[in-house]
Amino acid sequence: MKQTVLVMFGGRSTEHEVSCVSASFVISNLNKNKYDVIPLGIDKSGRWHIYRGELENIKRDTWNDDKDNLIPVSGAAHGGVTAWDNEKKIWYLLPVDVVFPVLHGKNGEDGTMQGLFTLFDLPFVGCGMYSSAVCMDKVAAKTLCEAEGIKTAPFAAARNVPGFDMASFVEECERRFGYPMFIKPANAGSSVGITKARTREEFERGIVSAFENDRKLLVEQTITGKEIEAAVIGNDIPYSPCCGEIAPNADFYDYDTKYVTDTSRAYIPARIPREVAERVCRAAEKVYKALDCAGLARVDFFVDGESIVFNEINTMPGFTSISMYPKMMMYSGKTAGGLLDELIRLALEAKR
Ligand SMILES: Nc1ncnc2c1ncn2[C@@H]1O[C@H](COP(=O)(O)OP(=O)(O)O)[C@@H](O)[C@H]1O
Ligand SMILES: [Mg+2]
Structure with a gap:
């Protein structure tokens, strides 16, 4: 018996395009004698679609323009995903044996998707909800x-809350680590929002840029x-x-x-x-x-x-x-x- 593998790609994170390239690699290398593969794309507004078109369109991230090959999906359910049957005009359960969420970053790699599959008892590739989030x-x-x-590199964390005292945080980091320092959003990826600061001015700009990406940041000593x-x-x-x-x-x-x-x-x-x-x-x-x-x-x-x-x-x-x-x-x-x-x-x- 073949197993049905749902390969998910795209998503709302900054790594949407990389995810599409990753998924095309996964889809083309899954053994078709063992698996029935269902590609499921998440567009940049967060909507789910099964994609029945060419693999090349997934790789180039043009799949979402190929409207004739998109089947709307309303979400996960026990045993699979609910897809739209356009002839019968009904939602139906499309059975899935295992999900391969080839999703990077926020809303894909951070435990949200993993929590959803856990709720519905759907087996999935990779770390569980808690582990993914941590x-x-x-x-x-x-x-x-x-x-x-x-x-790990010595670090200090800060939150973007009303009482945050930037001046004393900067002084603490200067005293503990010295320049250059790395400032990173706590939750990000692909180096987005990360700064290597050599001066206090760069440091302060780095804090602003990290907080644009997350409400929590960390500063690390350079290793x-x-x-x-x-x-x-x-x-x-x-x-x-x-x-x-x-x-x-x-x-x-x-x-x-x-x-x-x-x-x-x-x-x-x-x-x-x-x-x-x-x-x-x-x-x-x-x-x-x-x-x-x-x-x-x-x-x-x-x-x-x-x-x-x-x-x-x-x-x-x-x-x-x-x-x-x-x-x-x-x-x-x-x-x-x-x-x-x-x-x-x-x-x-x-x-x-
Ligand atoms: N403490 C550090 N010391 C030296 N280089 C660092 C340090 N932290 C990050 N970097 C540099 O910044 C890059 C991106 O940081 P990283 O923590 O890996 O973020 P991301 O999750 O975005 O990949 C690293 O690959 C490395 O080149
Ligand atoms: Mg890295």
């Missing part, structure tokens, strides 16, 4: 990791070292087979370096000694357990000589043909189809 929030993730003895990312897979017994390296070839790995200028280079495996790479993989598994992950995650570190510092975690990492997560998994011997089989098996096995 991993999305950099303050929460770092706090939990520190409690488990995992090293030197290589940017090393580890791929992790599994439920109760996670395993990281490999880590890779991103060389931004820029001041830092900001939005433009990620998506515009193309100066960054990826190295798989990472250009670090074998025993350090082993320790990074074990640290990634420790982070994964500390944050209650399931299915998959990419865990990012700064590595300087022997020092390994946790930076952040992505519970639905980029899944394009050039993305680190699938490339690291393939380097360690899996095929793209085999990786997806395993993620679906883990989704069906997970106890939510």
Whole structure:
């Protein structure tokens, strides 16, 4: 019996376009002898549609213009999603065995979608509601990791509330960390709203820009070292087979370096000694357990000589043909189809 896999893409986050490219990779690599694939796009206003057109339109994010191939979906339900039958003019239940939410960022990777599927007992690929929410929030993730003895960059958090005293917060950070410092929205991604501040003026502008993206921010001491990312897979017994390296070839790995200028280079495996790479993989598994992950995650570190510092975690990492997560998994011997089989098996096995 084939299983029906609902592959979700798009969404309302800043990572809508990346999600479409990721989903086209997932759809084209799912084994069609094992699965019936239903692509479900979320447009930028948040509406759900099953898309029956060409895969290329998903990849290029033009699927939403192809109106003849869009079927309205009103939401999730027990056993599947409710779709519109235009001939009979009725809503009907379209059965789904497992959901693959290839959604990055807000409203997709942050626990909201995961909570919805949990309510309806629909198995889904990736971390559960709590884990997704905690991993999305950099303050929460770092706090939990520190409690488990995992090293992270020293940081201070602030909330955009009426009593917030910017002047004393700036002074505290200057005293504790010194310039340059990183200012980040607690919940964001793709480096949106992140500033590297070298002066008090840049710092104050950085706070404004972080608060434009979230009501909570964190300021971090600058950590030197290589940017090393580890791929992790599994439920109760996670395993990281490999880590890779991103060389931004820029001041830092900001939005433009990620998506515009193309100066960054990826190295798989990472250009670090074998025993350090082993320790990074074990640290990634420790982070994964500390944050209650399931299915998959990419865990990012700064590595300087022997020092390994946790930076952040992505519970639905980029899944394009050039993305680190699938490339690291393939380097360690899996095929793209085999990786997806395993993620679906883990989704069906997970106890939510
Ligand atoms: N504490 C830090 N020290 C040095 N560089 C940092 C620090 N925090 C972030 N960066 C740089 O900023 C980039 C984006 O920060 P990150 O926390 O990974 O945010 P995002 O979730 O948007 O990817 C990192 O890849 C790195 O280049
Ligand atoms: Mg990052």
